[in-house]
Amino acid sequence: MATQEEALPNQPEGIEGGLRKRLTVAGNVETAATECAEEAVDGPNSELDSDDDHSSLVEPKVEVLSSLPQGTDHTPHVLACLLPDLPPRWRNWVIRGVFTWLMIGFFCLIIWVGPLALMATTLVVQVWCFKEIINIGYTVYRMHGLPWFRSLSWWFLITSNYFFYGESLVADYFGVIFSKSALLRWSISYHRFISFFMYIIGFVWFVLSLKKRYYMRQFSLFAWTHVALLIVVTQSYLIIINIFQGMIWFIVPVSMIIINDVMAYMFGFFFGKTPLIQLSPKKTWEGFIGGGISTVILGMLMSYVMCQFSFFTCPVEYSEAADSLNFYCEPPPPAFVLTEYSLPPSLARISCMMGGSESFLMYPFVFHSVALSLFSSVIGPFGGFFASGFKRAFKIKDFGDVIPGHGGMMDRFDCQFLMATFVNVYIWSFISEVSPQKLLQKVYLMKPDQQLQMFNLLQESLLSRGILQP
Amino acid sequence: MATQEEALPNQPEGIEGGLRKRLTVAGNVETAATECAEEAVDGPNSELDSDDDHSSLVEPKVEVLSSLPQGTDHTPHVLACLLPDLPPRWRNWVIRGVFTWLMIGFFCLIIWVGPLALMATTLVVQVWCFKEIINIGYTVYRMHGLPWFRSLSWWFLITSNYFFYGESLVADYFGVIFSKSALLRWSISYHRFISFFMYIIGFVWFVLSLKKRYYMRQFSLFAWTHVALLIVVTQSYLIIINIFQGMIWFIVPVSMIIINDVMAYMFGFFFGKTPLIQLSPKKTWEGFIGGGISTVILGMLMSYVMCQFSFFTCPVEYSEAADSLNFYCEPPPPAFVLTEYSLPPSLARISCMMGGSESFLMYPFVFHSVALSLFSSVIGPFGGFFASGFKRAFKIKDFGDVIPGHGGMMDRFDCQFLMATFVNVYIWSFISEVSPQKLLQKVYLMKPDQQLQMFNLLQESLLSRGILQP
Numbered sequence: 030m031a032t033q034e035e036a037l038p039n040q041p042e043g044i045e046g047g048l049r050k051r052l053t054v055a056g057n058v059e060t061a062a063t064e065c066a067e068e069a070v071d072g073p074n075s076e077l078d079s080d081d082d083h084s085s086l087v088e089p090k091v092e093v094l095s096s097l098p099q100g101t102d103h104t105p106h107v108l109a110c111l112l113p114d115l116p117p118r119w120r121n122w123v124i125r126g127v128f129t130w131l132m133i134g135f136f137c138l139i140i141w142v143g144p145l146a147l148m149a150t151t152l153v154v155q156v157w158c159f160k161e162i163i164n165i166g167y168t169v170y171r172m173h174g175l176p177w178f179r180s181l182s183w184w185f186l187i188t189s190n191y192f193f194y195g196e197s198l199v200a201d202y203f204g205v206i207f208s209k210s211a212l213l214r215w216s217i218s219y220h221r222f223i224s225f226f227m228y229i230i231g232f233v234w235f236v237l238s239l240k241k242r243y244y245m246r247q248f249s250l251f252a253w254t255h256v257a258l259l260i261v262v263t264q265s266y267l268i269i270i271n272i273f274q275g276m277i278w279f280i281v282p283v284s285m286i287i288i289n290d291v292m293a294y295m296f297g298f299f300f301g302k303t304p305l306i307q308l309s310p311k312k313t314w315e316g317f318i319g320g321g322i323s324t325v326i327l328g329m330l331m332s333y334v335m336c337q338f339s340f341f342t343c344p345v346e347y348s349e350a351a352d353s354l355n356f357y358c359e360p361p362p363p364a365f366v367l368t369e370y371s372l373p374p375s376l377a378r379i380s381c382m383m384g385g386s387e388s389f390l391m392y393p394f395v396f397h398s399v400a401l402s403l404f405s406s407v408i409g410p411f412g413g414f415f416a417s418g419f420k421r422a423f424k425i426k427d428f429g430d431v432i433p434g435h436g437g438m439m440d441r442f443d444c445q446f447l448m449a450t451f452v453n454v455y456i457w458s459f460i461s462e463v464s465p466q467k468l469l470q471k472v473y474l475m476k477p478d479q480q481l482q483m484f485n486l487l488q489e490s491l492l493s494r495g496i497l498q499p
Numbered sequence: 500m501a502t503q504e505e506a507l508p509n510q511p512e513g514i515e516g517g518l519r520k521r522l523t524v525a526g527n528v529e530t531a532a533t534e535c536a537e538e539a540v541d542g543p544n545s546e547l548d549s550d551d552d553h554s555s556l557v558e559p560k561v562e563v564l565s566s567l568p569q570g571t572d573h574t575p576h577v578l579a580c581l582l583p584d585l586p587p588r589w590r591n592w593v594i595r596g597v598f599t600w601l602m603i604g605f606f607c608l609i610i611w612v613g614p615l616a617l618m619a620t621t622l623v624v625q626v627w628c629f630k631e632i633i634n635i636g637y638t639v640y641r642m643h644g645l646p647w648f649r650s651l652s653w654w655f656l657i658t659s660n661y662f663f664y665g666e667s668l669v670a671d672y673f674g675v676i677f678s679k680s681a682l683l684r685w686s687i688s689y690h691r692f693i694s695f696f697m698y699i700i701g702f703v704w705f706v707l708s709l710k711k712r713y714y715m716r717q718f719s720l721f722a723w724t725h726v727a728l729l730i731v732v733t734q735s736y737l738i739i740i741n742i743f744q745g746m747i748w749f750i751v752p753v754s755m756i757i758i759n760d761v762m763a764y765m766f767g768f769f770f771g772k773t774p775l776i777q778l779s780p781k782k783t784w785e786g787f788i789g790g791g792i793s794t795v796i797l798g799m800l801m802s803y804v805m806c807q808f809s810f811f812t813c814p815v816e817y818s819e820a821a822d823s824l825n826f827y828c829e830p831p832p833p834a835f836v837l838t839e840y841s842l843p844p845s846l847a848r849i850s851c852m853m854g855g856s857e858s859f860l861m862y863p864f865v866f867h868s869v870a871l872s873l874f875s876s877v878i879g880p881f882g883g884f885f886a887s888g889f890k891r892a893f894k895i896k897d898f899g900d901v902i903p904g905h906g907g908m909m910d911r912f913d914c915q916f917l918m919a920t921f922v923n924v925y926i927w928s929f930i931s932e933v934s935p936q937k938l939l940q941k942v943y944l945m946k947p948d949q950q951l952q953m954f955n956l957l958q959e960s961l962l963s964r965g966i967l968q969p
């Protein structure tokens with residue numbers, strides 16, 4: 030999203046000064062590097078190893094910028110040989126296109142393998158994004174002499190992953206497995222205590238690593254690490270929770286962001302005239318609106334097709350009988366059952382006149398998909414604006430260079446995180462109810478006599494309210 | 500904890516240079532102000548309204564430091580009149596003593612009023628601490644021209660409070676009340692959705708408020724706000740959860756931090772020789788160890804006394820019969836029931852020889868209190884080191900000036916937050932079990948036919964496992 034780059038052909042070059050030009054014109058990284066060098070020479074004198082913690086703390090220096098991975102100029106050797114004569118701008122386009130299709134293909138392959146592969150991929154992406162954010166902090170604050178910072182960040186990453194994945198995932202979805210063994214039940218009971226002590230170890234370690242001349246940078250990076258955890262770990266955890274609800278809750282939202290990206294680019298390229306926001310000067314209102322409408326339509330079509338396959342729609346559940354993950358279900362969850370809807374009166378009259386029916390059959394999920402596409406095309410771009418504002422604040426072009434033509438993982442997944450949170454909240458609020466099955470998982474974790482006590486209390490209450498007949 | 504100030508009489512003054520001296524010698528604020536002014540004059544030239552976002556971003560300037568509330572020099576008018584002839588150092592001591600006792604008195608008064616007053620006080624302290632942290636960020640980054648920053652911070656504070664307090668507090672403890680009305684049930688069902696949209700409003704608002712020359716500061720303060728929320732809101736929420744378990748879970752840990760503070764100071768004053776940590780040069784190993792041992796002993800005594808009053812030990816629960824909060828219980832929770840413990844063999848033999856018994860009666864909570872006091876005296880001080888490192892990083896003396904002689908709220912409550920998290924995890928892991936009563940609150944939030952389905956599934960499972968006899 031952040032590298033959406035809707036074309037705005039009428040805008041004169043250089044209107045916003047060197048910085049903006051440098052940041053938005055793709056493929057001109059050589060120019061950028063030169064400009065940075067010039068700026069640094071003109072800028073305040075650099076005291077890289079100044080004793081004063083407060084002096085010019087966050088001014089990127091030449092070596093800083095050049096040591097940050099600068100995304101899209103990274104050409105794989107094979108492609109460089111195949112495209113020797115293309116001008117850099119076009120070469121970048123080709124590379125970008127090739128890798129877009131490679132990513133989509135890889136994405137399909139993962140889906141074909143199944144939900145566990147999808148979850149593993151999410152974890153890898155999470156770790157990679159964390160690494161990119163931490164790297165930027167590390168470089169921006171020039172912490173090369175800083176004691177322990179990297180190890181600490183990774184320690185906090187491990188701690189928070191352990192906490193989140195153990196917390197509700199295991200208890201909610203694999204309660205049955207864990208209730209079988211005393212050791213596993215122990216690991217659930219003390220999971221929060223272990224996580225907390227892992228965190229405390231990191232905290233004490235941080236305090237002990239404080240060194241006089243680095244105080245302010247160390248605290249800044251401590252905060253930086255925690256914000257990165259908040260963005261990356263919590264939200265990737267929500268992605269995995271979504272996958273458990275059925276792969277469609279992952280595939281449709283992810284595709285919507287991609288569709289909105291591509292369609293907004295296309296509409297902007299052909300019809301774009303009115304600039305949308307100062308922050309991303311290449312985005313236009315035409316692209317924003319055209320992209321939004323296309324996302325709603327294509328999203329509905331896509332949802333309609335996918336609703337027919339239980340591989341996509343069934344919740345991923347552990348089947349005790351088969352002793353493996355089970356993702357076929359009968360009947361499917363209510364959102365994926367064809368339901369009769371009556372047309373609004375005016376439309377019903379027209380339909381009658383044409384010999385049609387007054388109602389139609391549809392999957393409820395198709396209507397839910399409208400809410401998802403509206404979010405992905407109205408609020409989603411703000412995730413992109415946020416990321417591009419962030420990159421501009423720290424004068425970096427991309428978060429990394431792992432995907433040729435695209436930049437870093439975070440450049441591709443910035444909006445996906447926000448979207449995943451929305452989907453999670455949406456499912457929680459409108460789709461999943463506290464199901465008897467899920468609550469039972471928690472009942473089974475209690476001692477047998479407590480389970481019996483619960484049974485008696487429930488029986489009593491149901492009888493007194495007349496729900497259960499004696 | 501941060502202002503614990505264990506005396507280390509042998510340490511020569513000024514050994515660590517002006518900054519350290521300024522920060523640790525209480526009552527010398529006049530000197531501090533002069534030094535700050537000198538430093539600023541000697542320091543790099545200040546361009547307060549520089550267009551370049553990156554220049555000297557976080558260097559505190561004279562006006563910055565003087566506009567930050569500088570804690571302990573704030574003397575209430577009444578006391579200033581009563582103590583006209585005392586030298587500043589001693590006047591500060593008297594003020595500090597007076598307000599320590601005033602705070603302890605106020606604390607007792609609140610406890611006497613009951614748990615709801617305690618929770619309300621926690622909320623007020625939370626908001627105050629948040630305000631102090633945000634104020635420091637605001638001043639350090641010189642954001643006086645920054646659009647919307649303060650309103651945004653408060654918006655995020657409201658949003659996160661709404662999220663946390665609605666989330667599990669209401670559902671877990673007041674489920675019965677909420678299940679009575681359709682509107683209230685609705686507000687629980689969509690609580691997460693509403694919170695998320697409140698957050699999204701703040702997020703979009705932030706992106707729209709981004710202004711070119713402020714990018715980096717705006718992002719820094721966005722992160723600053725989120726870290727403040729993480730520290731203050733989540734942890735004060737945990738405090739309230741603890742109070743629900745019984746007021747003893749609040750009073751004992753809070754008192755332990757205070758006891759450890761005072762006793763470490765006393766031991767340090769009389770026996771302190773060996774410096775403990777570079778970060779807080781006035782703390783000594785003697786104070787650390789003496790404080791720890793005293794905390795364990797006094798904590799056990801205090802726990803033993805309090806265990807006898809159900810006002811302290813009973814969980815705060817909503818009683819449907821009385822339609823009010825109920826904090827008397829019969830029998831008390833297991834941790835507060837006198838239990839017979841057998842002495843270890845060697846001790847038992849000695850006891851027998853002296854005509855005593857081989858076992859003794861004790862409240863299990865007294866043993867739990869040892870774990871709490873060990874945490875409060877071993878890990879607790881690190882909360883203080885963290886806070887004093889933070890204050891030193893941003894060259895401030897105190898977080899605020901609301902409590903004369905003590906500084907800001909955060910100066911008094913820094914360790915309390917960490918302690919509350921520990922207590923919460925401790926209760927979760929070792930004390931509270933998923934109780935049938937609590938799980939039932941969740942069952943009652945389902946629709947009647949789902950409750951019936953749950954009942955049938957549970958009956959089936961209990962029968963098949965032979966726990967329930969047909």
